[in-house]
Amino acid sequence: MKVKICIVGCGAIGSIFGAHLARLEDVEVHAYDVSKEQTCAITEHGLRISGAADFTARLHATSDASAIPSCDFGIVATKSTHTRPAIEQTAHIFKTGSAVCSVQNGVGNEEILAQYVPWVIRGTTFPAGHVIEPGHVGFDINGDTWIGPFEPTHTPFSLVEQLAELLNRSGLKVVALKDARGAQWTKLIFNASTNPVGALTLLHHGAATRFAPTGALFNALIAEGEAVAKALGIELHGDPRALVQKGASAPGKHKASMLQDIIARRQTEVDFMNGAIADWGEKTGVPTPLNRALWQLVKGLEHSWTDPS
């Protein structure tokens, strides 16, 4: 009997995960996305991946969550801002014994998922991609993914290992960890420095890293995040500064996802990045004035789109 996996949110990252898994003979993939255009294209022509891997996968895709059978695993890949409505629509798919893994940005998504499903897996993923057109996703970077049990739901580690085995066999690079918080916070702290600064200054990642004032602000934000992680007893998985430098030396002018959101006037993930760091800072008594200020500024910028009186 095949392992059934539901991809919740079929943007670039969800598509990359779903298409890879769909190549396995022992896996049946159901992709859920609110976009009818995307699900129709996948149903009609399959899901095409180009770049770091080139193939077209056949999988079930739908915008009607009630049409999806019970699944063994869920992989949630929506924007953090859509986690709650996405899991509200799909929670019935995940019965006792199944586990739902977040591969989203920021922290706080697992807490939301755990309000709707019994077992949650904490995930942090570095692959990057972009939607070329409905049904076709550019696979820009085949980065690593770390997954581990979400502590409060006591998810069995055997399920984490099973999901990691499937993903690795499908061509992705996944590490199962007993404690995946270090990897998540390392990416969180990286994102919470580069994303809001890019969004507020309109600078692409390399320029913001090399320009002395914004480069110094990256480091000041990172230092606050590290202090909060330390207070939480989380050992980081490497130095967030190394991620900043690695990104800055990549070719091209990469715009942080939050800058892309700002340009498109989409609500950003700042609540799950700087907002989360500042909130954890308050809970642990660690000062985070800069993360709070960047959160305030991005919220203000979003507010400006409403033409407030």
Added chain:
Amino acid sequence: MKVKICIVGCGAIGSIFGAHLARLEDVEVHAYDVSKEQTCAITEHGLRISGAADFTARLHATSDASAIPSCDFGIVATKSTHTRPAIEQTAHIFKTGSAVCSVQNGVGNEEILAQYVPWVIRGTTFPAGHVIEPGHVGFDINGDTWIGPFEPTHTPFSLVEQLAELLNRSGLKVVALKDARGAQWTKLIFNASTNPVGALTLLHHGAATRFAPTGALFNALIAEGEAVAKALGIELHGDPRALVQKGASAPGKHKASMLQDIIARRQTEVDFMNGAIADWGEKTGVPTPLNRALWQLVKGLEHSWTDPS
């Protein structure tokens, strides 16, 4: 013999000062501006003021600083970013015995002026206006102005009083103070909260004050500025929060001048606002992480206009 006064920088504020003074029979006004369009319009049709006062004044206007005779007073009203080139071009006008008064935003302008002229007057002004067309300025608010000797040049207080008397007789509201730093820092701290937040979020003043996250950021920035002023031994001239509230309850959707600069892609005055507070904070050992961060972000935004690689 008439008192000769040179207005350096004939934008909205310089025009309001110059036109008022030109109505006095015992004053001869020379207006200097780099814009030929502005000086030609003034020469041809006079300088028209509308709003809080309505009149047209006749005065000398030129873009050729060498054509201006020696003057008893200078009033510098350029953007802070243009202080140095403006005084480099006009310093010859101000011989020993004359005094040059800054009525600009921020702090640090007097220090620049003092490198070129013997006596400097520290000024802080609240009138507001806007250029309607060359030779015609809207006089939006007839606010108060405070002037006092710039401490390092030991400017005689009698000159400060003489200039205040002329300005008051001309219809403006000016107070001569032995120590004008309190008024200047009060406006500085107000400006350094509302201006960069408006510039980065695109929110008009009232909206940014009323939106809880940005309103809280205003207060956090103000608290840092107050701590620096206290360390410098400066007693503030009222509460900067009162200026924020007063501005927020004014009708219309007023965009902070720094937001207007950002929209027009003009270099902002952030070096003379948040940059100055953060620099004074470092010198006095007062932490100013937020003023430094806002300075870094605005510098980054300016940098983005260069399309950095």
